[in-house]
Amino acid sequence: MNGEIDAFEQVYQFYWSDLYRYAYNILRNKLICEEIVQETFFSLWTKRKDLKITHSIGAYLFTAVKFQTINYIRSEKVKRDYASNYANFKASYVDNSNEEHIHLSDLKSLIENEVSKLPEKCQKIFRMSRNEHQSIKSIADLLNISHKTVENQLTKALRQLRTSLGQFFSLTIMLLIFC
Numbered sequence: 001m002n003g004e005i006d007a008f009e010q011v012y013q014f015y016w017s018d019l020y021r022y023a024y025n026i027l028r029n030k031l032i033c034e035e036i037v038q039e040t041f042f043s044l045w046t047k048r049k050d051l052k053i054t055h056s057i058g059a060y061l062f063t064a065v066k067f068q069t070i071n072y073i074r075s076e077k078v079k080r081d082y083a084s085n086y087a088n089f090k091a092s093y094v095d096n097s098n099e100e101h102i103h104l105s106d107l108k109s110l111i112e113n114e115v116s117k118l119p120e121k122c123q124k125i126f127r128m129s130r131n132e133h134q135s136i137k138s139i140a141d142l143l144n145i146s147h148k149t150v151e152n153q154l155t156k157a158l159r160q161l162r163t164s165l166g167q168f169f170s171l172t173i174m175l176l177i178f179c
Helices: 002-027 030-046 057-092 097-115 120-130 136-143 147-178
Strands: none
Touching (some): 002 030, 097 147, 120 136, 136 147
16 A cells, blocks of 8 residues: 555656646636646545556546547536526516506506496496406396496497407407406
């Protein structure tokens, strides 16, 4: 065991600075290069019993440093790409909730304005259906009118809204259903 440690220390002393310079010429980062060289020597020590070096120990170590450097560059590229993609995603995702709330409020006001132009009975039936979520049967029972009258009044209200709101109508209907 002592012979192994002595041999390892000699290899370490002989190659450490050359391996560091090799990595530094590629990466230009002192800490990362030190870490790569240390990791190379650690790997050499832990695999020493199973390792079959066919060429020189120097060639093995320089190749190991080269591959660790390449792996580091690849991992940094992946991190940069991820960060860039995330930054682009975040930049494209803008919180428009205040603006959307204002538009929704304006649209609701526009709808309410148009509903207020309907005859009183038609307004009442429409509001019971859309605002209070009453069924046609329920509205007919509450107002003591026929089922068909409720349907006719709702059809009249929706036709009037479709005419007056035009391009906003499909959005309006969705609003009336979900809000």
